[in-house]
Amino acid sequence: MGNDRSGTGAETVSGPGYALLLAAGPVGKQRLMDAAAALPQLAAVSPAALLGTPGGASVVQLVDPVDPQTVLTHLRTAAAHPGPVLVHLAGQLTLDAKQRLPHLALARTTPRTARYTALPWHWLAAELGRRPPGSTVVVADLVADETAWPPLSTAGPSALAAGLTLYGTVAPAPPKRRLATPDYSRAFAGLLRSAAERPPLALLHQRAALEAGLGPGPELLLDGAGVDGAGSIEAYPPPDAAPWAGRTEQSAPLGATGQTGPSGAAGPAGAAGQNGVTGATRAAGPVAASPPPMPSGPPESFRPADQPPVPPALRAPAPPPPGWAPVADPLASTHAAIFEAANAGRHSEAASMAAAWEQEALRTAGPRSDDAIHWLEVRADLSRIAGDPARACELWLAVADARLGNGEPAEHPEVEGAVDRAHHQWQFVADRVRAGALAPLLIELRGRVPGRRPGALEAVRRRAELLRAPARTR
Template identity: 70%
Template structure:
């Protein structure tokens, strides 16, 4: 999850990097993790290896700061750095008493004073939001206290909310038994892997390896980032690529679909579950082979039935006979970076479908879906969200049930793309329709509607704070 489209963490560059290593927790009996124990091992990693920057890196350590404003100042310094940036946090996640928003606990934090004495998590996202995609990585080794863990574990606080706007990897564990303190086992495993990384950190891979080495695949904890075996819930944090559906007949249904490294922009974020192979899509022999992707079931559910494929598109404007299937050429242009060309071709086919079959026809809806995925590939999540909302609205207008896989899939993908919209005005403009559709189409993951409302509130709070 995150805005690192290459899945590599901080981008490799000759520029010096900047690492902010923060270990904190409440003093006394409220402390749940020995967070500072991880810093010596991370600090022993050569700065250039820590960020993959041959030009070196500045490393700043903060141990048990008491004032959230002090931490904010350091975050702003990191956010202003022109090179790759790494933010590492070890400690406790808590919720403030009034708004129930996630906070990173500091030395003076108590359950009643978290709103004033802890670092609001949305400050972290807000300060890093303006940095170039792929230039920033956040690593988190967290224990959730009694205010946060129940909501994380039952979905009232979707863990994806923490990754909104961030390239985030890490782990969240429940509090240890009373009179015991958790050890930062994930951080220790990660530090060992970083010391042995030959070509600079590939955090998506290192995260998965660290989680496995630390034995985090079978416990009750949650992972932030790439999935590992035993964390079935995190199979849902992958993003699908509709062009994969243009492979051989039935390939999509057999494999399932969604690739986090293809997701644009930020994080994290709410994403429907899919899985697929990594081979390049093959051009089909017939247009009938395309199927609009359906949202697969969560683990334990039966896979939803795929809807019948739409009939072959009509000939494009000006053509006397049906042309060869256009999907291969369209997505070839998109993957080559010729996004305007790809969008123009898809728009021409959509207009022909509108003229021949009408705006609510399966052909027209199909081309809306193609245009939505092209917008995603072009790095325009706002436009992708808008188009997926139109797909959902059209399907519901055709009488499809709110629980139909195609309807759920359209709303899930609109929600997923909306979380990558960085411009507050665009996100706010899209939110009412998304909230309306989420209310009617809650999807298969608990807390999706609340996640939208929470992000709207976070956007409002951030705007008021500036």
């Protein structure tokens, strides 16, 4: 699950888990959120569901601590735990007056004393960042005061990710004399309590944000996109072309040079121009390389017999009538810049640019809008290029879930295509625990969206059974 590169919440370490539930905020007029209201619902979630660990977990609650050293001690205890770890934070962010770094405000924090009385965010990142990849997740339900919100809203989620797998939300301070409520935490806990199987974190996050009414407002949604080490795995070729290739609708404004995205997210200078993308006539695609080895076991590969058709709305536009000059398409240039970075191995840079555009779509159109779903698709393809099939599978499952939630029929080409791509990527997930965590949702969606290839559902079920069987030792 803070270093989980797949974002599935599936641990790459075994044993009982450990959850630290922290609710904090200044006393008196400086308090911006009723942070403690997040804890009763979270405490009512079974430890196994909260951590995704059938073997159970220890859950520690820390309410309104006074001393940052006390919080640091609890973080170090969590970081030293050998099993999976979840840290949930509810409260408010502020900046210290000297270094202007983000801090989590504690009971005695004031604007002048934040440096000494609040928890530096980089302490949190440093302690949890030392843990094994795939073992930790941070869930945050935060508001940012008048010192922290302007730089955070400009920098976007990457300002807090710092190598963590970070899900949740950061909102600006509420109007005076009002306290924000931890609606995201309540929705997150409610979904865990009602779910028969713990869903992948990206999907759980998406549903919690939707139930909490987040997305159209100014808040930042932290969707796990800032994971570390994204550039450490070689790219491998897709089984098919990116489904959104050739899309021409502009989902958000782009600078005149095509070098920056929303919230000032930078793209490679001159990247679009170097590729010659001046109109909506070309979409960048990934480079070819060798795929990773398939998981051991019987050949249960599901490969769609035919590439799912690209919907008309996403196809390359027809050439302009004679005498018409081509119109520059900012989004095509954006795609070119993003995928040039990805194909050059700069996966973190590509993911950050895509995440910034997704944030813009969430703010302007909402979590299940066409634009937001489009950027989910882009992020899924970036995960594929980065060699992270578990993350790609999870994001394609989220795309399918969102489309079905919007009322699109199971036989719609875009719904079928999303499930087919999730299924295909799932085959490449060699880690048994990650693959097993994704299996129940894939089986559920395959039951609703069987696709056009006979036996697809049975293929998933057979591999899921193999994954549940004890691993063979030699």
